[in-house]
Amino acid sequence: MIFDLDTDRVKNRPGIKWQRHGPDVMAAWVADMDVEVPDFIIDAIKKRIDTGGLGYDFYDEPIPVIEAFVNRMLAKFNWEISGDDVIRQHDVVQSIQWAINVLTEPGSGIVLQTPAYPPFYKSIEDLGRVVISNPLRVSDEHGWHLDFDHLSEVAKRSNVRTLMLCHPHNPCGVVFSESDLRTIYSIAEENDLLVISDEIHSDLVYEPNKHIPAASISDIAKQRTVTVTAATKTFNIAGLRMSFMHTASDKHGPLLKAIPPRLFGGINGLGQIATVAGWEYGDAWIAELLSGLDGNRQMLSELIVEHLPGVVYHQPKATYLSWLDCNDLGLGDDPGSVFLERASVRLNSGLDFGESGSGFVRLNFATSPELLTSTLERMGKIL
Numbered sequence: 390m391i392f393d394l395d396t397d398r399v400k401n402r403p404g405i406k407w408q409r410h411g412p413d414v415m416a417a418w419v420a421d422m423d424v425e426v427p428d429f430i431i432d433a434i435k436k437r438i439d440t441g442g443l444g445y446d447f448y449d450e451p452i453p454v455i456e457a458f459v460n461r462m463l464a465k466f467n468w469e470i471s472g473d474d475v476i477r478q479h480d481v482v483q484s485i486q487w488a489i490n491v492l493t494e495p496g497s498g499i500v501l502q503t504p505a506y507p508p509f510y511k512s513i514e515d516l517g518r519v520v521i522s523n524p525l526r527v528s529d530e531h532g533w534h535l536d537f538d539h540l541s542e543v544a545k546r547s548n549v550r551t552l553m554l555c556h557p558h559n560p561c562g563v564v565f566s567e568s569d570l571r572t573i574y575s576i577a578e579e580n581d582l583l584v585i586s587d588e589i590h591s592d593l594v595y596e597p598n599k600h601i602p603a604a605s606i607s608d609i610a611k612q613r614t615v616t617v618t619a620a621t622k623t624f625n626i627a628g629l630r631m632s633f634m635h636t637a638s639d640k641h642g643p644l645l646k647a648i649p650p651r652l653f654g655g656i657n658g659l660g661q662i663a664t665v666a667g668w669e670y671g672d673a674w675i676a677e678l679l680s681g682l683d684g685n686r687q688m689l690s691e692l693i694v695e696h697l698p699g700v701v702y703h704q705p706k707a708t709y710l711s712w713l714d715c716n717d718l719g720l721g722d723d724p725g726s727v728f729l730e731r732a733s734v735r736l737n738s739g740l741d742f743g744e745s746g747s748g749f750v751r752l753n754f755a756t757s758p759e760l761l762t763s764t765l766e767r768m769g770k771i772l
């Protein structure tokens with residue numbers, strides 16, 4: 390049902406995804422889903438609007454959305470945290486920038502598992518820090534995975550002070566297992582690294598994989614980690630701007646908590662209401678969503694064989710994003726621009742995700758099977 394979508398409504402929905410190029414271009418780029426926002430969120434927002442409660446929201450304890458976050462982390466991931474260690478933010482990239490700005494030195498190196506979500510590069514570079522790349526590896530057996538040897542090597546560089554995790558990983562859909570996380574934190578401990586873990590996709594993990602919050606695995610991890618996350622990817626409400634930054638680190642926590650809260654700006658009340666409603670009523674909806682996404686994830690393999698032979702696709706273990714190697718198609722280093730121009734399909738250019746993205750595109754498969762099929766048919770026609 391979730392993916393039983395009204396195509397005209399999807400194509401004409403306000404927002405950057407479909408409006409940037411208009412309804413004649415298939416939009417499989419920015420990380421919004423084509424699904425409807427769940428009723429329990431719409432109802433909660435409508436109820437607040439109907440009651441006229443659009444004045445100032447709670448700004449001192451107890452803050453409902455922080456309580457909801459603490460409860461959610463415990464219920465979903467068995468991760469016990471305190472609301473005192475949570476800072477509300479508008480968005481996840483904002484939190485990343487605050488953590489970099491306050492906890493790292495200008496000119497220092499920050500390790501990214503590349504290819505990486507483009508705003509990670511921009512955040513690091515805009516703040517005068519340096520990106521150090523640890524390219525993910527790929528194999529038929531394991532799909533995309535982390536290169537621990539190379540990570541150990543770059544972590545030893547004298548300017549490297551920080552490791553950024555995208556957990557689960559955008560664009561490759563890697564989910565770090567407990568054993569991966571233990572290795573990551575032994576490297577972090579050995580080299581005295583701060584870990585910034587972006588867990589915004591943590592609800593979108595396919596069985597049998599499991600999301601384990603990075604900070605939850607040990608006391609070392611707790612002391613080294615700043616976690617940034619939100620409910621916005623899960624419920625398709627990125628425009629409501631509400632997210633969280635958490636650290637229980639004795640070293641980093643006081644520095645983040647010392648930032649005058651008004652520098653963050655007051656957080657959108659409707660975003661908070663939507664987040665609370667999502668976590669209160671959303672479990673069955675998330676299960677249905679994941680089952681639909683899983684269907685699309687598998688279907689994409691078949692559509693690629695049928696329409697885009699030569700493209701290499703490893704099914705992601707999480708997220709609704711796929712990272713497609715188009716190098717054998719002969720479309721140059723930016724196949725995304727060719728698909729836009731010649732097939733009227735908008736994807737994300739691999740080049741925006743770093744050097745290793747040459748010849749790749751990122752395709753967002755969170756849409757109806759019908760639209761996914763049309764997208765692949767269009768792409769196949771130009772070959």
Ligand SMILES: Cc1ncc(COP(=O)(O)O)c(C=O)c1O
Pocket residue numbers: 420479480481482483506555559587589590619621627632
């Ligand atoms: C890994 C990751 N982090 C952050 C974001 C953006 O989050 P926000 O809009 O809250 O900054 C995205 C959006 O796609 C993402 O994939």
